[in-house]
Amino acid sequence: xxxxxxxxxxxxxxxxxxxxxxxxxxxxxxxxxxxxxxxxxxxxxxxxxxxxxxxxxxxxxxxxxxxxxxxxxxxxxxxxxxxxxxxxxxxxxxxxxxxxxxxxxxxxxxxxxxxxxxxxxxxx
Numbered sequence: 595x596x597x598x599x600x601x602x603x604x605x606x607x608x609x610x611x612x613x614x615x616x617x618x619x620x621x622x623x624x625x626x627x628x629x630x631x632x633x634x635x636x637x638x639x640x641x642x643x644x645x646x647x648x649x650x651x652x653x654x655x656x657x658x659x660x661x662x663x664x665x666x667x668x669x670x671x672x673x674x675x676x677x678x679x680x681x682x683x684x685x686x687x688x689x690x691x692x693x694x695x696x697x698x699x700x701x702x703x704x705x706x707x708x709x710x711x712x713x714x715x716x717x718x
Contacts, residue, residue, distance in 0.1 A: 637678035644669040647711045664704040671697045
């Protein structure tokens with residue numbers, strides 16, 4: 595003879611567990627989406643800062659106008675490597691930078707000028 599109270603209790607408990615798991619999973623997805631969105635905004639700001647610094651270096655005569663594309667290469671290479679802030683960029687060694695695809699000696703030279711320019715701006 596089936597025990598309906600016990601069956602109902604088990605069903606109800608399993609339903610509650612399922613709902614809790616759904617909420618937990620939904621919350622994890624929401625938090626991950628927020629982290630991705632924040633990282634995207636951080637990357638966009640980083641790319642803009644590199645572009646601005648490149649333009650400032652050109653206007654100060656430290657880079658030639660023909661070198662502007664190298665600033666774009668620097669930002670593309672860094673973001674492709676997952677470096678999306680100057681804090682991360684400053685922590686990255688030159689050896690690690692040289693391991694990034696399309697990051698050659700000339701790109702490194704311009705990247706170091708951008709890094710130095712950023713440090714000067716931050717200390718003011």
